[in-house]
Amino acid sequence: AxxxxxxxxxxxVVEKEDVTLDCVYETRDTTYYLFWYKQPPxxxxxxxxxxxxxxxxxxxxxxxxxxxxxxxxxxxxxxxASQVVDSAVYFCALMRSQGGSEKLVFGKGxxxxxxx
Amino acid sequence: DTGVSQNPRHKITKRGQNVTFRCDPIxxxxxxxxxxxxxxxxxxxxxxxxxxxxxxxxxxxxxRFSAERPKGSFSTLEIQRTxxxxxxxxxxxxxQGPSQFFGPGTxxxxx
Numbered sequence: 001a002x003x004x005x006x007x008x009x010x011x012x013v014v015e016k017e018d019v020t021l022d023c024v025y026e027t028r029d030t031t032y033y034l035f036w037y038k039q040p041p042x043x044x045x046x047x048x049x050x051x052x053x054x055x056x057x058x059x060x061x062x063x064x065x066x067x068x069x070x071x072x073x074x075x076x077x078x079x080x081a082s083q084v085v086d087s088a089v090y091f092c093a094l095m096r097s098q099g100g101s102e103k104l105v106f107g108k109g110x111x112x113x114x115x116x
Numbered sequence: 117d118t119g120v121s122q123n124p125r126h127k128i129t130k131r132g133q134n135v136t137f138r139c140d141p142i143x144x145x146x147x148x149x150x151x152x153x154x155x156x157x158x159x160x161x162x163x164x165x166x167x168x169x170x171x172x173x174x175x176x177x178x179x180r181f182s183a184e185r186p187k188g189s190f191s192t193l194e195i196q197r198t199x200x201x202x203x204x205x206x207x208x209x210x211x212q213g214p215s216q217f218f219g220p221g222t223x224x225x226x227x
Binding site: 004033035037042043044045046047050091093095097101102103104105106107108109 | 158160214216217218220
């Protein structure tokens with residue numbers, strides 16, 4: 001079975017602080033995809049990134065960076081110099097890349113509040 | 117570039133009534149997914165279509181739930197004899213490859 005754990009349920013920071021959101025996953029599949037989504041107060045899930053299991057290279061996009069470590073089954077997300085607009089619930093998700101099932105398995109989410 | 121759209125955005129109904137939601141995917145996307153999200157939880161998969169074929173259904177999808185995608189474009193999700201436990205946000209997503217893009221959701225409240 002596939003499982004995603006986001007141990008932190010809620011974090012509050014002050015603007016300009018760096019913050020890391022943890023994600024640990026479980027799967028028996030040898031190939032899979034990992035995702036991060038953002039859900040602002042408006043409710044719509046916004047796609048942030050997809051990572052293939054065979055690609056462990058870390059990625060940076062502006063203030064966002066992702067650290068994928070297959071050895072520890074983790075896919076952590078760091079926001080550098082946080083801003084108020086980063087306030088949202090962030091979800092980590094897992095999907096098989098082979099075997100027919102294309103469902104996303106989500107963690108419970110982590111609510112980030114960035115205070116001015 | 118038009119994203120995924122869902123209608124209605126909000127629905128309030130009385131227990132025992134039937135409701136139907138609609139999802140219009142991004143136009144070139146051949147895959148369409150339905151998820152349900154309750155307060156404080158991540159979305160849970162309900163079902164998915166590739167073109168008009170329904171390829172996977174979750175055990176969460178009881179026999180009161182039915183989904184269709186008759187022409188491989190828009191999809192409808194119907195809930196019959198609604199129960200208070202059906203109150204949730206119903207999310208639709210579409211994709212052409214592995215990445216799924218979500219609509220704004222339909223919030224259902226069953227009184």
